[in-house]
Amino acid sequence: MWKRLESRFHFFAMATVTTTPSASTPAPKSQAQLILERNRRARRNFTLSVVASWIAMLLLLLFLFSGLKLKSSAAGTQIAITKWVETTGNKQKQDETLFSLPVGIPSGEFAYSTITLDWGFVGKNFAFIRDGIWQTIGISALSIVTATVLALLAALGRLSTFPPVYALSTFYVSLIRGTPLFLQVIFFFLALPQLGIDLSGLWAGVIALGLNYGAYMSEIFRAGLLSVGKGQREAALALGMTQSQMMLRIVIPQALRFAVPPTGNEFIAMLKDSALVSATGFVHEILWRAGAAGKPVNRNLEALMIAAVFYWFMTISFSALQDRLEKYMARGDR
Amino acid sequence: MWKRLESRFHFFAMATVTTTPSASTPAPKSQAQLILERNRRARRNFTLSVVASWIAMLLLLLFLFSGLKLKSSAAGTQIAITKWVETTGNKQKQDETLFSLPVGIPSGEFAYSTITLDWGFVGKNFAFIRDGIWQTIGISALSIVTATVLALLAALGRLSTFPPVYALSTFYVSLIRGTPLFLQVIFFFLALPQLGIDLSGLWAGVIALGLNYGAYMSEIFRAGLLSVGKGQREAALALGMTQSQMMLRIVIPQALRFAVPPTGNEFIAMLKDSALVSATGFVHEILWRAGAAGKPVNRNLEALMIAAVFYWFMTISFSALQDRLEKYMARGDR
Amino acid sequence: GGGATEAPKDLLGQIMARGTLVVSTDPNYAPQSVAKPDGKRTEGTKCASDQLTAGELEGFDVDVALELGKRLGVETCFVTPGWDLITAGSWADKWDISVGSMTITTGRQQVLHFTSPYYYTPAQFAAAADSGIASLDDIANQPVCVGVATTYESYLNKKFDDLGLPESSIYAQPPEGVTVIPLTSDQDCAQSIGAGRTDFQVYLTSGTVVDQNIASGVPVVKVGSPVYSEDLSVAIDKSHSLDPTSLVSKLDEAVKAMHTDGTLAKLSNQWFGIDLTQAPNK
Amino acid sequence: MPIVKVSNLDKYFGRLHVLKNISLEVAEREVVVIIGRSGSGKSTLLRCINFLEEPDNGMIEVDGISVPATHRKTREHNQQVHDLRLKTGMVFQEFNLFPHLNVIENIIEAPVTVKKMSKEQASEIGMRFLEKVGLAAKRSEFPARLSGGQKQRVAIARALAMEPRVMLFDEPTSALDPELIGEVLNVMKQLAKEGMTMAIVTHEMSFAREVADRVIYMDEGCIIEQGEPEKIFAAPADPRTKQFLERIR
């Protein structure tokens, strides 16, 4: 989405520069110019329509959570938009009409109510939940680095001709993909100490997450490694490179590029799975904070929505970063 | 793993048949036969070594959970393997030596203990947890179908030139990938009733899972659709197909094939995420049962391990199925 | 984890040497323990950076834990693992004790040491205000929501052995023919009703939770009087690598002292509005 | 009356003017060979004729169906383009067989989905054309198991099975091993002999000399010269044509 729009906006910038001279010299436009402008206009219209649609959908979403109510009134010839407000003094609540639209024709009796949120709660807990962002990002970043290293090793192991390495890599992927992440977190936190390995809550979580995502990502990386054509390997070998030089200098750099978009997908998923690490009790990221804020006062939905806004924000920012990275890696494609 | 081994075993079967005649006619073997046999032997050795390594790793895993203890004894010249058993009568436990290995040289004092599980609990609750398999598979299957349909629609929407469709598809993917699955399940379960949509626990879960995975998978499908070369589309159009005929008959069948391996990855992940649906209280799949069995008697780890065994089993079975599907879809590649 | 320089002989020694008592608590129960949205880390704290301090939590359990720390002469630090992990024992030395309104049950006694109870809560049925359910008799043959693996679930399933309560604590027999609906936590029951779901109308939980539900605006009412009373106590892991016995007896003494000098009663009145620290007698 | 008529065709890729006011007529049963340097716009011209590229200006007419260039894809325009495509068959350099379908499925796909023919009827027609290209025996093979020359012959049969009025060939032998070129050119010669109207982009000069009724030389988006093959190859009027023919041997 952003990539596409961005390149469009980039295009506008160029266009503005180049059309300026033709404005100062009001010579009749050539056929080429007319056609160019027509095509440009069509593209801009598309972008604007997309942006408008997004805004409309965001507004719809906001409306669904506005707590407003649509009601027919005055014998169905009006639609009233009402709000459920606390009348001062007593704790009773009642509908207060904000405004009403005359629809003219009687549209029958109906009432449509939307989801009411406790905005007071939101205001009070917003900052508390927000402060979990850095924990979430920190765990995810540490874990994705661990996962990337493990995934690369596992993917290389899958290509190994040395049986124990091949077996280890397939065993790892199978075992970890085959069992729930939650169990893995618990295992690293509470069972490993019995084997003499004592990890803090954070590190138990990071290692469990890294191992887990590493197993899933190894399949991505394997596909990436396989996507680098045989010709590339042969060219490297024919030049006298060793297997490991070939891998490090020729294959992996190209495979990584192929692997960036799906790895981005995984990182976005990990932002949310990092919440499982909270179960250890030593990490207080966004979702833990949402639970701690919302559950005791029965404002779960509100708390989760605040968390969701942060997650969405992080996801969008990260996607933008990812686009940049993809563009950088595609520099050989121009 | 299985794919590779399987093709190997297939190869053995062939080999047996073809080598039989040469055994009955003990004519001197040709160079071709010798070379063929040598290559075949090398491949078989690889397979056997891999299988042996797997078995070794499984045994190591079992040992780690055996509750056995390695202890040096007799001034460090022996290693004793001991077990922590309940001595009858009183509830006291103590180490009972199973057998000891003489190592000859004094190896210093050491003790290495492994993780002790309550096997009585395992025996008693195995069947109860197992009965959740069908629920898990059922939810996952329903959800993956929902997700596939949504992902395909979203991926097609991304390629649309009609702005609202393009915007809807990007908005859906962004919003859903941007927010936690847990919130989505809760939203469908707790918030939708306020909008007048009342879903049962199962359906709230299935729809939330389907929507969530659909958003992630749409990126996979989009890559799949893009992987079908421009040439294929042009050939279809040049033959007079409409856009939708081209998509349905030419592009999607090829894109699906490209999408099978990563979709398999998603399904495997979903087997475990389906546990979130239990949060609604009306679905009793494996992980819920593990919790229900383990929590009251404080055998969480044991219960989770049982669940893990089933998940692993399901994952391996599913991977085998997936391999078959991939082979079937690759039939045009031979 | 530990932090002592010279190896202490037992858990109490380790706590004294470390100067901190690491307490696990579930911060999802108001008014027992709640994270303060505007909480600040206590200045000059000895707590590790991934532990919470007195300034970041509040509630009855929190105050009891702080008081216990004070009486041991050390600072109290808090960690917040999942409730399942706390009740299951095998804490791998990650924290010292639990002060989390934990009911003493038969199962838990196998893996945890308990001090004598520091307070008692009544188990209370509640129903949606508009459901028309007004007495215990109305509950028969209804679906009833509870938190999964709670004493309430055991009670409804008539598993009194699991409950392990003295005869005198049980005031009423469970209603007949109910369908038990176990949700992830007690709070989810009230939340479902509050959201307008109609899968069930009744739930069973602690009276303090019901009070809090009503106070936070969930449209529910109490049904009948409490059906039994739970003994809630401080728990210590039996499988700790250091001997916990001296800690258990020290804490037990402290709890008893807090009963006699009125500290607990004062805290109970402060947080619940009534005194829940007197042992029940039918 | 010409069966293909291209009038005042312009095509831009971004700022690049690829086809410059091209006009061209092809008579029924005529074989036109288009030659020219790489990037001169030969493929683009061919692809504009069946609207695989949308022209920016001008008009295309095939067998009475005339479609003006437009930037608004109205329903009517799409319908016209669809009708026009039914009149033309196209063969690509890279074959573009459908890899998930076997040979006969490749051939009957369009008759069945586009013309709503029954499978039996389509198979019958398909087999007729498969025999014509000499590949009846390969009917159940998947494309991946065919040689390049066989693939291209199947692609020709697939296009013919829609019974088009005009066949467009875009370098049909450029992706083939030298040995396999012959078999494809033979099929094309046969087609020409049977009176199919064809427009062919190719680098096979001896083939052009043998089959073409007219050779067109393009450079930088313009038709520089055209005429009978003897004339073009023996005595090109334009120096650019001459230079091109020399370079290509």
Add this chain to the structure above:
Amino acid sequence: MPIVKVSNLDKYFGRLHVLKNISLEVAEREVVVIIGRSGSGKSTLLRCINFLEEPDNGMIEVDGISVPATHRKTREHNQQVHDLRLKTGMVFQEFNLFPHLNVIENIIEAPVTVKKMSKEQASEIGMRFLEKVGLAAKRSEFPARLSGGQKQRVAIARALAMEPRVMLFDEPTSALDPELIGEVLNVMKQLAKEGMTMAIVTHEMSFAREVADRVIYMDEGCIIEQGEPEKIFAAPADPRTKQFLERIR
């Protein structure tokens, strides 16, 4: 003394016997062109010479380093293969430039990583060969922006920068547009003139005639006949050679 010596080479792909007891010697400064039908084993022979394919039997010797076929990849064998590859340079049909590196980086990659040359020194040598193939101006371009002919010339420069004793070319012009073939063949002619030992698989018969010291015709994994180009092209002794040369025009 020959610089390349292939003795009794056998190669199987599964059950397929692709090279059948091939022996071949190439003298220093000799240019050998290998021709033959598709699938006759030409590429496999070339690829066995630098062990891109492991032969199943026989022995390869290049510039004094002789490596016997083995199925055990011992450390010693790997070392020998490595040394042998340093003596040979290879140019592929599909160029196989490294797409993530620009032109000069492509060229200095191997000298730097394999020969541990400094970047400056490698760049200097690289530029010398880049000038030789006439592409000094493109030093910072990425491969995707080069034409096919330019790519192949960079690939030649890249192989030359390792200063091999023998150059192997596997259909270096088959993936090129007819117009671009010339520029690559010219570079190769130049190399031959300067005395590089070369083994070339190609379908460009006129080039073979002009440059080759010896032409080898292969069929079904065997060398059927060899000799001076005049002899082979004018009067092939074997009927298979004759038939092949006719088919390819």
